[in-house]
């Protein structure tokens with residue numbers, strides 16, 4: 339069975355053909371055989387941090403963080419300063435590998451490495467392209483590491499935004515309102531569409547209002563989190579046409595609160611904020627969290643937010659059909675080894691998605707017409723060698739991390 343579109347939901351028993359990197363009319367190019375399973379459009383992760391891919395299980399000997407700011411000062415703002423070019427590459431390869439194996443074909447990434455800024459986005463892009471992952475990249479500009487690094491961040495974004503690769507595009511990355519001066523924020527916005535954290539923790543309260551006042555929130559902006567917003571900011575967000583990447587598991591893990599996802603309007607996409615890139619798992623958890631609060635939440639919500647993630651990527655790539663399997667769409671698709679144990683059609687795919695489907699069913703993955711996963715193995719790289727090399731890089735990274743002090747940045751007077 340072929341899932342042509344997640345929103346509106348459309349399934350059929352027809353044939354699926356690929357030619358020239360795109361879904362083709364029947365009879366043209368290669369026929370995709372579902373093998374009795376299900377073929378889906380590839381999933382899109384609307385916000386992630388590949389640079390954290392080697393962080394799982396890393397040592398932590400400091401006082402436990404008590405709030406979101408301390409999590410940044412003691413964990414992530416130490417890890418990002420310990421990254422060098424080699425560990426950036428290893429992180430991107432591991433993150434890209436896990437994305438493809440879980441059926442995610444596009445990653446919208448937010449990269450930070452304050453001691454290796456220049457050229458870092460090319461390292462990430464090269465690594466992802468070597469595996470066949472589609473990506474949208476940016477560098478996390480911030481004033482927290484001083485004016486030189488802020489300027490270098492803007493420049494890295496500006497440089498990469500101008501490049502044109504087959505599988506990669508750029509946005510202009512900015513960390514968050516509370517670590518950015520007006521000057522730096524405006525320099526980012528002047529360079530292109532922003533991808534910025536907004537109102538993730540209480541420390542960033544007022545961010546959406548500030549972006550609105552500065553005139554930098556528009557339909558090309560991608561905000562991540564959007565939790566601490568008042569009613570006026572919520573209306574500003576909706577009026578702007580911007581997209582919000584909701585990161586349910588990360589929000590739970592950091593205890594930062596709950597986004598009002600049903601009130602934020604139709605442009606709500608799903609990200610992982612660096613907790614892998616398994617969108618089956620993310621969408622399911624996001625759904626359970628939402629449903630716990632609101633039994634009347636619409637059943638189509640998980641699929642609609644995944645479809646919105648794909649539309650976001652489609653707008654960035656200038657591919658309006660990305661995220662569908664309609665003729666003319668880029669051939670980004672996933673073949674699932676899923677034999678439905680109950681009737682399945684376009685009225686109930688949401689139920690199968692939440693209660694049955696998962697990344698364990700992912701068998702084959704295609705990006706832009708090329709097979710990148712075949713029979714649960716990477717097609718373009720040796721995944722065992724890649725993981726073995728990454729473990730060596732992770733040990734090197736962890737030893738530098740232990741020598742990296744707690745970040746001393748405090749948010750004072752950044753918000754206008």
Ligand SMILES: [Zn+2]
Nearest residue numbers: 448535562611
């Ligand atoms: Zn993030």
